[in-house]
Amino acid sequence: MSGELVDNLLTDALARVQSDIDSAFDAWLPVPDDARRRLVEAMRHATIGGGKRVRPLLLIATADMFGVSRTSSINAACAIEAIHSYSLIHDDLPCMDDDAMRHGKPSVHKAFDEATAVLAGDSLHALAFDILCHRDTSSDPFVRSELVATLAKASGHDGMAGGQMMDIVAEQEQFDLGQITRLQQLKTGALLAASVEMGAILGRVAPEGRTHLRAYARDIGLAFQIADDLLDVEGDEALAGKALRKDEGQGKATFVSLMGADKARSQANMLVEQAIGILASYGEDASLLTALARFIVERDR
Amino acid sequence: MSGELVDNLLTDALARVQSDIDSAFDAWLPVPDDARRRLVEAMRHATIGGGKRVRPLLLIATADMFGVSRTSSINAACAIEAIHSYSLIHDDLPCMDDDAMRHGKPSVHKAFDEATAVLAGDSLHALAFDILCHRDTSSDPFVRSELVATLAKASGHDGMAGGQMMDIVAEQEQFDLGQITRLQQLKTGALLAASVEMGAILGRVAPEGRTHLRAYARDIGLAFQIADDLLDVEGDEALAGKALRKDEGQGKATFVSLMGADKARSQANMLVEQAIGILASYGEDASLLTALARFIVERDR
Numbered sequence: 001m002s003g004e005l006v007d008n009l010l011t012d013a014l015a016r017v018q019s020d021i022d023s024a025f026d027a028w029l030p031v032p033d034d035a036r037r038r039l040v041e042a043m044r045h046a047t048i049g050g051g052k053r054v055r056p057l058l059l060i061a062t063a064d065m066f067g068v069s070r071t072s073s074i075n076a077a078c079a080i081e082a083i084h085s086y087s088l089i090h091d092d093l094p095c096m097d098d099d100a101m102r103h104g105k106p107s108v109h110k111a112f113d114e115a116t117a118v119l120a121g122d123s124l125h126a127l128a129f130d131i132l133c134h135r136d137t138s139s140d141p142f143v144r145s146e147l148v149a150t151l152a153k154a155s156g157h158d159g160m161a162g163g164q165m166m167d168i169v170a171e172q173e174q175f176d177l178g179q180i181t182r183l184q185q186l187k188t189g190a191l192l193a194a195s196v197e198m199g200a201i202l203g204r205v206a207p208e209g210r211t212h213l214r215a216y217a218r219d220i221g222l223a224f225q226i227a228d229d230l231l232d233v234e235g236d237e238a239l240a241g242k243a244l245r246k247d248e249g250q251g252k253a254t255f256v257s258l259m260g261a262d263k264a265r266s267q268a269n270m271l272v273e274q275a276i277g278i279l280a281s282y283g284e285d286a287s288l289l290t291a292l293a294r295f296i297v298e299r300d301r
Numbered sequence: 302m303s304g305e306l307v308d309n310l311l312t313d314a315l316a317r318v319q320s321d322i323d324s325a326f327d328a329w330l331p332v333p334d335d336a337r338r339r340l341v342e343a344m345r346h347a348t349i350g351g352g353k354r355v356r357p358l359l360l361i362a363t364a365d366m367f368g369v370s371r372t373s374s375i376n377a378a379c380a381i382e383a384i385h386s387y388s389l390i391h392d393d394l395p396c397m398d399d400d401a402m403r404h405g406k407p408s409v410h411k412a413f414d415e416a417t418a419v420l421a422g423d424s425l426h427a428l429a430f431d432i433l434c435h436r437d438t439s440s441d442p443f444v445r446s447e448l449v450a451t452l453a454k455a456s457g458h459d460g461m462a463g464g465q466m467m468d469i470v471a472e473q474e475q476f477d478l479g480q481i482t483r484l485q486q487l488k489t490g491a492l493l494a495a496s497v498e499m500g501a502i503l504g505r506v507a508p509e510g511r512t513h514l515r516a517y518a519r520d521i522g523l524a525f526q527i528a529d530d531l532l533d534v535e536g537d538e539a540l541a542g543k544a545l546r547k548d549e550g551q552g553k554a555t556f557v558s559l560m561g562a563d564k565a566r567s568q569a570n571m572l573v574e575q576a577i578g579i580l581a582s583y584g585e586d587a588s589l590l591t592a593l594a595r596f597i598v599e600r601d602r
Contacts, residue, residue: 032463034483035474039458039466090423095394095415114396115469118419119462122391125423126457129430133450141443148449149434156427157340161420162333165340168416173336182335 010291017057017077020070022048024078028131042112042120043127046085050103050241054224054296055080058195061288062213066203075137076147076198079128083155084191086124089117091164097246104241125155138202146201154194163187175253181222184255188228189221212278216289219275224296226268229254230261235300268297311592318358318378321371323349325379329432343413343421344428347386351404351542355525355597356381359496362589363514367504376438377448377499380429384456385492387425390418392465398547405542426456439503447502455495464488476554482523485556489529490522513579520576521594527569528598530555531562536601569598 025047031040056077063073092099092107093114100110109117131137132147153159163186170183196217200210233256237243255264275293279286326348332341357378364374393400393408394415401411410418432438433448454460464487471484497518501511534557538544556565576594580587 029458035467035470035480036458036463038470039463043458087423090419093396093419096419116466118391118394118397119466119469122388122422122426122456123458123462125426126453126460126462128453129449130453130457133446133453141446145434145442145445145449148430148446152427152429152431152434155423156431157330157337157344157424159427161424161427162337162340165417165420166336168420169336169339179336 006287006291006294009287010295013061013288013291014053014057017053017060020074021053021056021078021081024074025081028078028127038112038116039119039123042108042116043124045105045111046089046102046108046120046124047082050105051081051085052299053077053081054292055084055191055195057292058192058217058289059199061292062196062199063202064199064288065282065285066200066205068199068202072137072202073199075131075134076202077195079131079137079147080151080191080195080198082124082128082131083151083160086121086128087155087160087164087191089121089124093117096164099243101242143201143204147198150194150197150201154190159186159190159194160188163190171250171252177255177258180253180255180258184222184225185218188225189218192221192224193217216275216278216293219271219278220293220296223268223271223275223293226255226264226271227297227299229256230264230268231300232256233261265297272297307588307592307595310588311596314362314589314592315354315358318354318361321375322354322357322379322382325375326382329379329428339413339417340420340424343409343417344425346406346412347390347403347409347421347425348383351406352382352386353600354378354382355593356385356492356496358593359493359518359590360500362593363497363500364503365500365589366583366586367501367506369500369503373438373503374500376432376435377503378496380432380438380448381452381492381496381499383425383429383432384452384461387422387429388456388461388465388492390422390425394418397465400544402543444502444505448499451495451498451502455491460487460491460495461489464491472551472553478556478559481554481556481559485523485526486519489526490519493522493525494518517576517579517590517594520572520579521597524569524572524576524594525597527556527565527572528600530557531565531569532601533557534562566598573598 025044029040029044031037059077059080060073088102089108091097092102093109099107101107105111108120128151129148132151133144137147138144155161163183166183167187175183193214196213197210200213205213232246232254255267259267272293276290279289326345330341330345332338360378360381361374389403390409392398393403394410400408402408406412409421429452430449433452434445438448439445456462464484467484468488476484494515497514498511501514506514533547533555560568573594577591580590
């Protein structure tokens with residue numbers, strides 16, 4: 001495919017996923033007519049109309065390679081985005097990163113209050129598993145159970161939350177490149193890898209195939225984080241919709257501070273090419289995952 | 302059975318469950334030798350060696366009626382206790398109830414710090430679903446999927462977290478008895494009912510039987526909360542291991558403030574007798590659930 005066709009493919013797919021995920025959250029989160037109204041409004045604020053939806057697109061693009069129904073893949077994608085959104089709400093809290101802006105809007109504790117933000121995060125966390133065990137996500141209980149096991153492992157103390165703890169420790173101790181790599185594999189890599197793996201689970205891919213696709217996800221996960229570190233140094237706050245240049249202010253080790261911007265950029269590009277190589281056996285079916293891998297290092301926000 | 306035999310039955314069962322749940326958390330939470338150490342230590346602080354373990358005992362006593370293996374029921378009980386523990390960690394945060402003590406120990410944000418407390422709560426939340434989807438909990442994926450669906454629904458915005466939101470609103474608005482009942486059905490009732498229901502799911506009880514047992518759980522859930530309100534007014538802080546007389550200080554409506562202590566006590570006793578009546582068809586098999594219902598209103602902490 002030509003570069004322009006690939007760009008259109010990705011732009012169209014992202015726009016479609018953004019709209020589908022907004023609709024899915026709208027359907028999963030009707031506003032109740034009682035004292036829980038504020039909670040559900042906070043959950044909707046965090047999930048509807050914001051974010052790039054990289055994780056949902058990863059999941060859906062993977063599932064599409066194996067002919068999974070759109071309803072199944074959107075539900076599973078909505079679950080992984082619910083986990084990502086809850087982690088951002090809690091991450092933005094004053095006792096964590098203390099961020100006032102997210103996706104160009106006030107963060108949840110600013111738009112509502114801290115207690116509501118804690119509970120909205122917790123409720124989105126539960127919603128993710130509620131959605132995964134719904135019969136519309138998969139009629140096969142084995143698939144549902146595998147989806148839950150994969151997402152729970154990727155988000156808990158051996159995955160995302162563990163990586164966030166390492167990130168806090170990294171503010172006090174000087175981490176080396178090995179430790180930063182491990183930190184990022186957990187903090188952002190685990191959930192990106194789970195997105196791909198959950199797509200493969202819905203597609204009933206055998207364990208060897210899942211391992212294969214996990215390698216793709218691991219490479220783009222690391223590339224994604226290096227790109228994030230580069231954006232933190234070189235990016236535009238207005239485009240990013242959040243505060244940048246925080247790592248430098250905190251004297252925190254990042255891929256960029258440890259390797260320099262040029263070497264970090266070429267490392268990210270190399271990882272993306274390696275990831276794309278893994279997809280070769282899927283041929284044209286993998287066009288979207290290929291385009292997504294490139295997008296991850298070329299994005300400006 | 303005589304009163305003394307029943308007391309012994311309950312005392313022995315509680316002691317055994319307390320020790321089994323401590324061992325289970327110890328096994329699920331090995332301390333890693335990296336920067337996640339502090340996170341896992343906080344999770345262990347919150348879960349090992351504290352709490353009455355009422356929810357685990359409810360689950361295990363129900364599962365025992367249907368011949369479920371001890372390994373299965375302890376794992377599922379550990380999952381529900383992980384949800385209960387995460388909710389206490391987040392509830393104790395300064396932006397929520399701001400409690401310094403829990404189970405006679407410093408609460409997690411006091412023993413560690415606020416960021417670690419947020420992440421420890423989130424990690425226990427994920428751990429619960431990780432445990433439920435483990436093959437040691439059930440070899441049947443349908444059972445695993447039903448356990449997850451039940452627990453996710455009971456803990457999210459339509460259950461526990463929704464009830465906690467209502468509880469925050471109740472500090473500003475004056476709730477009537479109907480609203481307080483609904484609040485408590487969600488805040489504490491949903492998870493107590495899920496404990497019983499998850500025991501029944503492990504025991505492959507048919508839907509009608511599950512409805513029957515849910516009615517028992519609903520009654521003791523409400524009785525449990527009325528007893529809590531009475532303890533808040535009349536209890537001993539040293540025995541409770543936490544601050545009491547908070548509702549009165551906040552001018553918050555409770556069953557006791559709305560009904561008076563005497564009427565609240567007789568209402569709780571009536572609910573317990575009604576719950577015990579529901580168990581009649583199970584005969585001697587239900588001795589422990591019967592004793593547990595009585596314990597819930599007679600406990601001093």
